[in-house]
Amino acid sequence: MSLLQFVCQSPTFKKRLEEIRPRLYKMAYSWCHSGALADDLVQDTIIKAMRNAASLRDIKAMNSWMFTILSNCWRDYLRQQKPTDDIDECIFTDDDTPELAQQRQNITDIVQQAIATLPQGQRQVLLLVDLEGFSYTEVAGIVNIPIGTVMSRLNRARTALSAQLLELKKDNVLTQDTYIRIVK
Amino acid sequence: MSNKRHYSDEHLNAFIDNQLDNAEKAELMDALRHDTELSQRVCKLQKLHNLVQLSYQSIEVPERHRSKDKTLQPSKFKWFAAASLLLAVGTLTGWFTNEAIGTKSLYELAEIKQSNSATNINKWRLMMHVSTSNPKRLNLVLDEAEALLEEYAAASKNLQLEILTNSDGVALVTNNHKQYNHRLQKLQQKYQNLVVMACGKTLKRLQRTQGKPVDLLPQTGVVISAINQIVKRQKEGWSYIRI
Numbered sequence: 001m002s003l004l005q006f007v008c009q010s011p012t013f014k015k016r017l018e019e020i021r022p023r024l025y026k027m028a029y030s031w032c033h034s035g036a037l038a039d040d041l042v043q044d045t046i047i048k049a050m051r052n053a054a055s056l057r058d059i060k061a062m063n064s065w066m067f068t069i070l071s072n073c074w075r076d077y078l079r080q081q082k083p084t085d086d087i088d089e090c091i092f093t094d095d096d097t098p099e100l101a102q103q104r105q106n107i108t109d110i111v112q113q114a115i116a117t118l119p120q121g122q123r124q125v126l127l128l129v130d131l132e133g134f135s136y137t138e139v140a141g142i143v144n145i146p147i148g149t150v151m152s153r154l155n156r157a158r159t160a161l162s163a164q165l166l167e168l169k170k171d172n173v174l175t176q177d178t179y180i181r182i183v184k
Numbered sequence: 185m186s187n188k189r190h191y192s193d194e195h196l197n198a199f200i201d202n203q204l205d206n207a208e209k210a211e212l213m214d215a216l217r218h219d220t221e222l223s224q225r226v227c228k229l230q231k232l233h234n235l236v237q238l239s240y241q242s243i244e245v246p247e248r249h250r251s252k253d254k255t256l257q258p259s260k261f262k263w264f265a266a267a268s269l270l271l272a273v274g275t276l277t278g279w280f281t282n283e284a285i286g287t288k289s290l291y292e293l294a295e296i297k298q299s300n301s302a303t304n305i306n307k308w309r310l311m312m313h314v315s316t317s318n319p320k321r322l323n324l325v326l327d328e329a330e331a332l333l334e335e336y337a338a339a340s341k342n343l344q345l346e347i348l349t350n351s352d353g354v355a356l357v358t359n360n361h362k363q364y365n366h367r368l369q370k371l372q373q374k375y376q377n378l379v380v381m382a383c384g385k386t387l388k389r390l391q392r393t394q395g396k397p398v399d400l401l402p403q404t405g406v407v408i409s410a411i412n413q414i415v416k417r418q419k420e421g422w423s424y425i426r427i
Contacts, residue, residue, distance in 0.1 A: 025245040054408040111239035130236040
């Protein structure tokens with residue numbers, strides 16, 4: 001009896017839903033870099049999770065289950081955006097203005113900007129591993145790609161980030177190892 | 185030096201991400217002690233890992249959204265109330281749709297019903313419910329859905345269509361009915377506003393009788409039960425048509 005199921009619906013499920021929400025938001029934000037869109041994605045994810053609560057057999061698997069739903073929502077969003085997507089969008093233009101130059105001094109901005117230049121697939125895998133600490137197997141399940149692809153995307157993402165953050169921009173605060181006092 | 189093992193970037197990534205087993209980890213740790221270049225590579229990766237973590241550390245969910253979230257958790261009592269409401273609304277809806285089905289198209293019926301509920305003037309939300317495997321009915325669902333979606337897309341009007349299947353109607357979304365599968369999948373690919381759901385209770389029952397999980401089409405959602413879904417949609421102001 002499904003009504004009975006609703007009545008008995010584990011409070012643990014709702015509690016964990018509450019707990020996981022900020023993490024979902026953080027992940028969604030890191031994928032799309034837009035507060036409003038991240039919020040929409042998380043809302044959709046939670047609605048879908050509540051609607052399909054019965055399909056979650058093991059509450060322990062809830063973590064990766066929720067991120068799988070989020071990943072699907074994100075994919076759906078990207079599909080809807082298809083006509084306006086452009087390969088050029090992946091390349092961040094860097095018009096050097098004094099404002100931007102100043103902004104670049106902020107580590108968070110530097111890293112987020114660099115992450116924004118990564119292709120969607122690489123960005124998604126990198127952030128699932130780095131922010132949430134998911135194992136490669138879990139990421140493969142969440143994004144629905146083979147584990148080998150997870151590893152190669154992760155490697156490409158880190159190589160690209162390394163090139164941007166640690167190697168090329170020698171004037172960048174992140175590479176100024178000898179001037180550690182600035183970071184202090 | 186010549187017997188120094190070369191470690192791929194993927195291997196070092198796996199080390200940073202704690203994906204290696206103990207033996208592999210130990211081997212690499214040992215190599216790190218003697219190989220400065222290797223240790224620099226690992227440090228660089230670890231630094232990137234830390235930077236990424238750091239850059240999103242301060243992202244917080246905005247407060248206003250948290251309060252919004254509460255509306256997503258209906259109390260159990262509300263569900264009881266909604267269930268009782270379903271008995272009344274469902275009976276009446278079933279009665280009227282059955283009565284009128286011969287004289288009016290589903291499209292017209294949906295329009296009349298939706299205009300009666302003043303809640304969503306700009307957005308049309310319609311649930312089609314099918315619980316029989318009668319090919320005529322199943323084809324009718326697909327025909328009507330296609331016509332509606334086409335018409336709305338052409339007029340750039342906002343429509344949300346949900347096809348809910350339960351009991352024998354699940355045939356529409358199981359993978360062994362090629363005659364419907366192909367058409368339904370094409371519709372789903374073409375229209376983002378079409379959602380197809382199957383009743384979780386029916387699926388469980390079928391799994392019990394068949395002894396194996398039901399093979400659903402890829403984009404089919406599963407709801408706890410059809411009744412719950414109908415109650416929910418009615419509550420949200422959706423139009424409901426049983427075919």
